[in-house]
Amino acid sequence: MNEPVLDPERDVELLRRIAGQDRSAFASFYDRYSGLLFSIAVKVLNDPKEAEDVLQEVFMQIWNKADAYNPLLGRPASWAVTLTRNKAIDRIRAAQRRSKLLEQATVEANARPDDSPSANEMLHGRENAERIRSVVAALPPDQRRAIELAFFSGLTQDEIAKNLQEPLGTIKARIRRGMLKLREKLEGFA
Amino acid sequence: MIDERMEEQAGLYVLGVLTPEETRTFEAVLQREAELQQLVAALRTTRDALAGLAPQVTPPPALKQRILAQIEAQEKVVSLPVRTERSERWTIWLPWALAACLTIVCGITVSQQKTLRQKVGDQAKQLAALNQVADSLRNETQGLQQAVATLQETNRLAGLRIAMLNSLLADAPKAVAVSLWDEKQQRGVFVVQNLKPLPVDKDYQLWVMDPKYPTPVSAGVFQVDAQGNVRLQFKADKLIASPDKFAVTEEPKGGRPTPTLKNLVLIGG
Numbered sequence: 001m002n003e004p005v006l007d008p009e010r011d012v013e014l015l016r017r018i019a020g021q022d023r024s025a026f027a028s029f030y031d032r033y034s035g036l037l038f039s040i041a042v043k044v045l046n047d048p049k050e051a052e053d054v055l056q057e058v059f060m061q062i063w064n065k066a067d068a069y070n071p072l073l074g075r076p077a078s079w080a081v082t083l084t085r086n087k088a089i090d091r092i093r094a095a096q097r098r099s100k101l102l103e104q105a106t107v108e109a110n111a112r113p114d115d116s117p118s119a120n121e122m123l124h125g126r127e128n129a130e131r132i133r134s135v136v137a138a139l140p141p142d143q144r145r146a147i148e149l150a151f152f153s154g155l156t157q158d159e160i161a162k163n164l165q166e167p168l169g170t171i172k173a174r175i176r177r178g179m180l181k182l183r184e185k186l187e188g189f190a
Numbered sequence: 191m192i193d194e195r196m197e198e199q200a201g202l203y204v205l206g207v208l209t210p211e212e213t214r215t216f217e218a219v220l221q222r223e224a225e226l227q228q229l230v231a232a233l234r235t236t237r238d239a240l241a242g243l244a245p246q247v248t249p250p251p252a253l254k255q256r257i258l259a260q261i262e263a264q265e266k267v268v269s270l271p272v273r274t275e276r277s278e279r280w281t282i283w284l285p286w287a288l289a290a291c292l293t294i295v296c297g298i299t300v301s302q303q304k305t306l307r308q309k310v311g312d313q314a315k316q317l318a319a320l321n322q323v324a325d326s327l328r329n330e331t332q333g334l335q336q337a338v339a340t341l342q343e344t345n346r347l348a349g350l351r352i353a354m355l356n357s358l359l360a361d362a363p364k365a366v367a368v369s370l371w372d373e374k375q376q377r378g379v380f381v382v383q384n385l386k387p388l389p390v391d392k393d394y395q396l397w398v399m400d401p402k403y404p405t406p407v408s409a410g411v412f413q414v415d416a417q418g419n420v421r422l423q424f425k426a427d428k429l430i431a432s433p434d435k436f437a438v439t440e441e442p443k444g445g446r447p448t449p450t451l452k453n454l455v456l457i458g459g
Contacts, residue, residue, distance in 0.1 A: 027254075034253075036241075039242075040244050042245075043244035043245065051249075052249065056256060056260070057363070060261070064457060065451075068452070073231060073234070074234035077238055078234040081241050082204075082206070082234070085206060118242055119243070120242030121246060150202070151240065157207050160207070173198070176198040179200075180201070182236045186236055186239055
C-alpha cells in the first residue's frame, strides 16, 4: 500500500517550480498524481488507451500553464482533477458517443458500488479512503447517482434529468443537497 | 450570504455541468465574492474525494517517458544573429520559406510522435528505444538547423527571431505555427496550420510577450481558412524590445486589450 501523498502546500510549491520550467518538480508532481488522474480518465472514458492520451494532454498543459493555477479556487490536486475530467469529457463529446454514453450511464447508475481499491487509497491511505467510500455510500442513492452522472458521464443537466426521468429542478436540488452533505461529512479531511 | 440558488450553481460548476453561458455568469460572480470562492474550493475538495472513488488504475511506466520526451521536443526555438544589411523584399518570399520551415517542423513532430508511440514496449527495451529516438531527434534537429542556416546564407534573414508555437488544444493537437519577428522593422510573419476555424463572432488573437511589459502585447486578430491554415504579416501594438514568447488566444470578434488566458490555444518562444 502506498503512503498517502496529499500535501497541498508542497503541491503549490511544485507548481510554482513547474511554472519556472523545473523538470524535477514536474516529475514529482507526475509521480504524485498520475495514478489518481489516470484512474479518473479511465473511469470517464472506459478506455485505457484513450485515457493515456488524456493524461499526456493534461500533464503537457500542467507543464505549459502551471502559472494559470489559482490557489484561491482550490488545491493543485483539484485543478489537475478538473483538467483531467474536462479533457476526458471533451474527448467523449468530440467522438460523438452520446447514445452509447447514455447506455453506459444507465448501466453505471444502476450498478452496485465498486468494492475494488479506489484511487483515493493512493492519496489518503486505505483507512481514509474507506471512510470516504462509506460517507459517499451513505448518501441517498438518488443524490449519489445524480452527482456521479454529472461528474463522470459527460451528460448535460438536461440529459441527466432525462436519464433519471426527473424534472431538471429536482436534479439540480439533489446535486446541491448531496454535495453540501458530502462537504459537511468530509470537512477538514478530504 | 450565499443563497440556495448560488449553492446549486456552485455544485453544478465544480461538477462541470453548467452550460458555457452559465459558467461565464457564475465565474463573473465568483471573481468578486470571497465567500463563494471558499464554497467552491471546499466543494472542489469534496468532488475530488468523490472522483477518487474511481477504481485504482496505474498508468503504464512508458507514459511518463513519453511526456518528458514531448516536453523535450517542444522546446525548439531558433534565434538568428543580428545583421546590418537586409532586403526590403523579404516579405515577398519569406512566407514561402517560412512555410517550408514549418513543414519541416511538422514533419519532425509527426515523426517524433510516431517513433515514440512505437517504442512503448517492455521496460528493458525502453532505454534503447529512447536512445534511438534521441539520435533521431538530433538528426532531425540538425535538418532543421541546416534549413535555417540555408536561409541565413541568403543574407536576408538578419535580425529575425523564429519561434515555433505548439497546440494546447485537446481537439486540435496537430495545430502548429511558426512566428518570424523582425526586431528592427518591428513586424513579423506568422504561419499557422491545422487550427480549427472559428465561428463568425470570434477571432484568434496573436500576442507577443516582452519582459518589458507587464502584460502580453496584442499583434492583431486573424481567422484561418477551412483547412485551418493562414499566412499573415503582423505588427505589435507597442514597441517590442525583446520578444520572449508568442501566443494565440481565442477571443470575441475584434479581439481584446488583454488575453483571455483560459482560451490559450498556441504558445511558444
